[in-house]
Amino acid sequence: MTNSCFPPAFIFILGAFLIPFLSGRIRSIYVIFLPVVGFCNLISIDVGTMMSVHFMNYNLTLVRVDRLSLAFGYIFHIISFITVIYILHVKKNLEYVAGFIYAGAALGVIFAGDLFTFFVFWETLTIGSVMLIWARGTKESTSAGFRYLMIHATGGLLLLAGIVMMVTKSGSINFGFIGLTDTASWFIFIGMGINCAWPFLHTWLTDAYPEATIGGTVFLSAFTTKTAIYALARAFPGTELLIWIGVAMAAFPIFYAVIENDLRRVLAYSLVNQVGFMVVGIGIGSELAINGAVAHAFNDILFKGLLFMSMGAVMYRTGKINATDLGGLYKSMPFTAIFCIVGAASISAFPLFSGFVSKSMVMSAAGDKNMVFVWLVLLFASAGVFHHAGIKIPFFAFFGHDAGHRVKEAPPHMLIAMGLAAFLCIFNGTFYKPLYSILPYPAIYEPYTLSHVMTQTELLFYSALAFTLLLLSGIYPAEMRAINIDFDWFYRKPLNSFELIVAKILNGLNEFIDKIIVKKFTGSVNKFAVEPVANLTYFVLYPVLENMNLKDNQADKTNEQTNQQIIASAFRSGTSPSGIYAACAVLFIVFLYIFI
Amino acid sequence: MEIKEKKQYTSSGESLTDNHERDILDKSEKHIFDDPQNVKRLLIIFFSSVVLLFILDFFVNKHGHFPWENWTGFYAVFGFVACVLLVLVSRFILRPLVKRKENYYD
Numbered sequence: 050m051t052n053s054c055f056p057p058a059f060i061f062i063l064g065a066f067l068i069p070f071l072s073g074r075i076r077s078i079y080v081i082f083l084p085v086v087g088f089c090n091l092i093s094i095d096v097g098t099m100m101s102v103h104f105m106n107y108n109l110t111l112v113r114v115d116r117l118s119l120a121f122g123y124i125f126h127i128i129s130f131i132t133v134i135y136i137l138h139v140k141k142n143l144e145y146v147a148g149f150i151y152a153g154a155a156l157g158v159i160f161a162g163d164l165f166t167f168f169v170f171w172e173t174l175t176i177g178s179v180m181l182i183w184a185r186g187t188k189e190s191t192s193a194g195f196r197y198l199m200i201h202a203t204g205g206l207l208l209l210a211g212i213v214m215m216v217t218k219s220g221s222i223n224f225g226f227i228g229l230t231d232t233a234s235w236f237i238f239i240g241m242g243i244n245c246a247w248p249f250l251h252t253w254l255t256d257a258y259p260e261a262t263i264g265g266t267v268f269l270s271a272f273t274t275k276t277a278i279y280a281l282a283r284a285f286p287g288t289e290l291l292i293w294i295g296v297a298m299a300a301f302p303i304f305y306a307v308i309e310n311d312l313r314r315v316l317a318y319s320l321v322n323q324v325g326f327m328v329v330g331i332g333i334g335s336e337l338a339i340n341g342a343v344a345h346a347f348n349d350i351l352f353k354g355l356l357f358m359s360m361g362a363v364m365y366r367t368g369k370i371n372a373t374d375l376g377g378l379y380k381s382m383p384f385t386a387i388f389c390i391v392g393a394a395s396i397s398a399f400p401l402f403s404g405f406v407s408k409s410m411v412m413s414a415a416g417d418k419n420m421v422f423v424w425l426v427l428l429f430a431s432a433g434v435f436h437h438a439g440i441k442i443p444f445f446a447f448f449g450h451d452a453g454h455r456v457k458e459a460p461p462h463m464l465i466a467m468g469l470a471a472f473l474c475i476f477n478g479t480f481y482k483p484l485y486s487i488l489p490y491p492a493i494y495e496p497y498t499l500s501h502v503m504t505q506t507e508l509l510f511y512s513a514l515a516f517t518l519l520l521l522s523g524i525y526p527a528e529m530r531a532i533n534i535d536f537d538w539f540y541r542k543p544l545n546s547f548e549l550i551v552a553k554i555l556n557g558l559n560e561f562i563d564k565i566i567v568k569k570f571t572g573s574v575n576k577f578a579v580e581p582v583a584n585l586t587y588f589v590l591y592p593v594l595e596n597m598n599l600k601d602n603q604a605d606k607t608n609e610q611t612n613q614q615i616i617a618s619a620f621r622s623g624t625s626p627s628g629i630y631a632a633c634a635v636l637f638i639v640f641l642y643i644f645i
Numbered sequence: 646m647e648i649k650e651k652k653q654y655t656s657s658g659e660s661l662t663d664n665h666e667r668d669i670l671d672k673s674e675k676h677i678f679d680d681p682q683n684v685k686r687l688l689i690i691f692f693s694s695v696v697l698l699f700i701l702d703f704f705v706n707k708h709g710h711f712p713w714e715n716w717t718g719f720y721a722v723f724g725f726v727a728c729v730l731l732v733l734v735s736r737f738i739l740r741p742l743v744k745r746k747e748n749y750y751d
Contacts, residue, residue: 307735308744380676416710424711432727448678500707504714507698508724514695515728517688526736532750533743541750 061153084130110162135466136264151177155272181265204243211236245277252537263361287334298325303433336490341410348403355392355470362459372528377451388467397439403477
């Protein structure tokens with residue numbers, strides 16, 4: 050085993066910078082091959098590799114390949130490959146470049162063996178992702194991008210603060226298990242939590258993801274939250290607080306998802322919900338639970354990507370994404386509809402689909418530890434996710450009331466990408482052994498027991514029954530052209546008003562001070578410095594000056610100024626007759642002599 | 646009621662003009678769910694499978710972590726009640742609290 054290799058992140062990031070020099074077919078071939086080259090490089094690196102470089106008195110571990118990072122490494126390459134095929138219609142370079150920098154940064158984070166490398170790639174992640182949001186080029190995406198950046202910059206600073214405190218204290222930059230012990234670890238914990246979309250910190254996700262480009266959202270859904278899951282699994286496994294955070298994440302977004310009109314925002318809420326399962330798994334911290342979290346992250350990247358791709362294809366063809374504007378698309382986009390249903394079945398954890406083999410590991414781990422409440426909430430969330438992501442998404446887009454769109458099927462490259470993701474969703478769900486074999490711990494879990502298949506099918510069918518009956522009875526909330534405010538309201542409304550009020554106060558203060566200090570005070574000081582001297586000179590030299598008649602020396606003979614005023618003005622402009630200066634100087638010396 | 650909306654979902658760098666809605670298919674063409682009979686058939690299949698599942702439940706030996714998992718119909722009742730509650734809470738509690746006009750933040 051050698052400890053040198055080519056860092057996987059560099060293939061993507063350096064590769065991204067070549068994209069602007071290519072165009073047309075060559076660029077398409079290049080971007081498809083980049084993840085393939087990356088993947089070949091990844092499988093050539095031995096497990097256990099620690100590649101270090103020396104940098105400023107520290108040993109940076111650029112690449113640490115162990116089973117935890119490797120599982121994420123595989124799926125990040127797979128989803129990059131699929132997504133890049135999906136966006137082949139895009140003409141501009143920006144999305145490809147940003148996408149690869151973003152994916153590369155995610156690889157950098159998961160393979161980073163020290164906190165410094167980790168932090169640098171963590172921040173690159175933000176830069177790559179915000180470019181994918183801004184690439185949309187609408188007013189909404191621009192402002193959502195700024196809000197996204199603001200939150201992630203804050204998160205990054207918290208993380209940095211924690212890292213600096215930790216490194217100062219321990220002297221080691223090694224990135225491994227941290228655990229919630231001191232202030233530094235809390236900073237790191239919350240910094241990671243922001244990227245993980247914890248409750249109240251989640252709004253950057255539901256706000257910005259639906260505003261990104263069609264392909265951008267597919268990229269986004271894969272990397273930011275999953276790198277955060279990786280980081281938490283590395284640094285805080287078994288932290289009890291994470292169980293409760295995860296439970297909240299799994300539960301509350303489904304309520305929002307039910308009433309949300311923008312279908313990509315529905316998926317964003319269900320993304321938070323699915324990440325909740327992973328966070329619970331990390332919080333439980335047993336081998337089964339960590340395996341479950343990683344397996345679910347792996348599957349979620351595929352099925353959530355697939356769902357975002359199918360909604361992106363709908364948006365690409367119809368130009369619409371609100372449930373109120375869609376419906377009946379199975380007629381014109383049948384393949385997209387089928388792929389969407391595969392994604393929906395996978396996220397709902399139907400037997401033979403990928404969610405079934407991974408979500409149940411986390412629930413089983415909760416059951417093993419006899420966590421009644423956690424288990425019940427997760428079961429509720431499982432039923433709920435089927436309800437909003439499993440039924441609502443396909444139903445309102447492809448079935449339901451026919452909105453009258455008669456469009457072409459999605460372009461071939463999109464269908465290929467969706468087909469690949471759909472294939473992997475079914476493959477992972479049916480032949481789960483390969484997936485289980487790459488998990489961090491030996492997987493002895495058996496998902497296909499008669500009891501599990503039966504109970505899960507029952508749960509899902511009766512959830513569907515509830516949906517059907519509520520829909521037929523008209524109780525199901527009709528989709529409305531409306532938005533639903535979430536926690537981001539606090540920084541979009543009151544904070545905004547707060548900013549306006551503070552701006553008013555501070556700008557007022559600024560003007561007031563400007564008036565007092567700059568306009569009045571300096572003038573007075575100036576006056577004070579000039580006039581008493583002039584007056585003193587005048588009074589002392591009074592007899593001399595009265596006889597001298599200064600007016601004769603003035604250019605302007607008509608000036609009616611008194612001698613006193615003339616002296617004052619001459620002092621102000623520094624143009625006194627030299628005799629008077631001399632007299633002043635003498636006075637000054639006398640003054641010094643008398644008083645000092 | 647259909648309100649004509651501005652096409653705001655155009656993505657930069659993608660010429661969407663020829664991808665957008667075009668009437669390339671005949672709107673009167675019949676599709677599988679246009680026939681109410683087919684919808685009815687689908688519903689009948691669905692309702693019978695729901696009943697069938699409930700019956701099957703009696704014969705499956707379950708081995709859950711908790712005692713209530715072994716109760717007959719626990720998962721069925723839980724799934725149904727959970728979803729009804731989810732919809733009722735979303736519609737009658739959450740929506741009145743959080744719903745705003747589309748241009749609320751503009």
